[in-house]
Amino acid sequence: MTQYGFRTEEIDTSRPHPARIYDYLLGGKDNYEVDQRAGDELAAAAPEARIGLRANRAFLQRAVRYVVGSGVRQILDVGTGLPTSPNVHETAEAVASDVRIAYVDNDPIVNAHANALISRSGPTSVVLADLRDPLAIVNHPDVRRVIDFDEPVALLLVAVVHFLTNADNPRQVVATLRDALPVGSFLVLSHATGDFADRRDAQAVYNKASATLNLRARAEVERFFDGFELVEPGLAQVPFWRPDGPPPARSGEIGFYGGVGRRNG
Numbered sequence: 001m002t003q004y005g006f007r008t009e010e011i012d013t014s015r016p017h018p019a020r021i022y023d024y025l026l027g028g029k030d031n032y033e034v035d036q037r038a039g040d041e042l043a044a045a046a047p048e049a050r051i052g053l054r055a056n057r058a059f060l061q062r063a064v065r066y067v068v069g070s071g072v073r074q075i076l077d078v079g080t081g082l083p084t085s086p087n088v089h090e091t092a093e094a095v096a097s098d099v100r101i102a103y104v105d106n107d108p109i110v111n112a113h114a115n116a117l118i119s120r121s122g123p124t125s126v127v128l129a130d131l132r133d134p135l136a137i138v139n140h141p142d143v144r145r146v147i148d149f150d151e152p153v154a155l156l157l158v159a160v161v162h163f164l165t166n167a168d169n170p171r172q173v174v175a176t177l178r179d180a181l182p183v184g185s186f187l188v189l190s191h192a193t194g195d196f197a198d199r200r201d202a203q204a205v206y207n208k209a210s211a212t213l214n215l216r217a218r219a220e221v222e223r224f225f226d227g228f229e230l231v232e233p234g235l236a237q238v239p240f241w242r243p244d245g246p247p248p249a250r251s252g253e254i255g256f257y258g259g260v261g262r263r264n265g
């Protein structure tokens with residue numbers, strides 16, 4: 001067993017993992033040599049990759065402040081990633097002290113680290129589940145323990161849907177989650193794209209990882225918000241979604257769309 005309470009054989013260090021590549025590129029320590037190599041290859045193929053991931057993370061924080069500022073007190077964060085400060089609960093708590101959060105990820109390392117960081121009791125739960133089985137997420141007892149689907153929920157799908165292939169039917173997956181949310185709920189979603197630069201080499205880095213990267217064009221990403229109304233400024237490259245400062249250098253090349261939609265009816 002490791003200090004985090006899971007068996008070491010559960011950690012696959014033979015292949016890079018998306019959560020650990022992301023952690024490496026954000027400057028974290030929860031990664032292995034395979035992840036570092038993949039991260040370096042990614043940064044070589046897409047020189048703006050590190051800036052892009054930081055911009056995605058900053059989008060996540062602005063979007064969380066926005067939805068909590070709009071009155072939502074429940075967050076379902078699917079594909080939460082390795083804990084990176086400020087975490088979603090820290091950002092949410094800075095706006096309101098009574099926000100309940102369910103963190104969901106399919107990576108046992110993420111699950112173990114998140115559990116080590118966050119108390120299991122109280123208004124936060126950490127759930128090991130797969131986005132490809134959305135009903136299992138919605139019906140999971142530890143999700144239901146903190147999320148009341150009769151009250152507005154902010155569903156976060158930030159930098160995760162692009163790990164679903166078309167064969168995984170991502171539109172249906174996201175629709176199933178959206179359908180579980182009542183009026184007044186929000187969808188916060190970001191997604192990798194090749195619309196601003198040719199990123200086939202970057203995409204190829206993930207071919208040997210535990211999940212492939214599936215770049216999608218603007219129209220495809222917008223359809224994930226079907227039935228929800230995008231708040232201003234609509235779907236945008238992440239640095240340009242309600243920026244709270246000047247955009248970082250090379251923002252125009254950043255291959256991440258981000259948006260926030262609200263269920264109005």
Ligand SMILES: C[S@@+](CC[C@H](N)C(=O)[O-])C[C@H]1O[C@@H](n2cnc3c(N)ncnc32)[C@H](O)[C@@H]1O
Pocket residue numbers: 018019022056057060078079080081082104105106107110129130131132157158159160163211
């Ligand atoms: C790039 S990280 C994003 C972390 C965080 N949402 C953010 O934007 O800062 C993607 C996360 O999605 C998780 N993930 C990938 N495929 C998944 C799936 N099918 N179900 C649940 N989580 C998944 C990975 O384990 C990883 O932790």
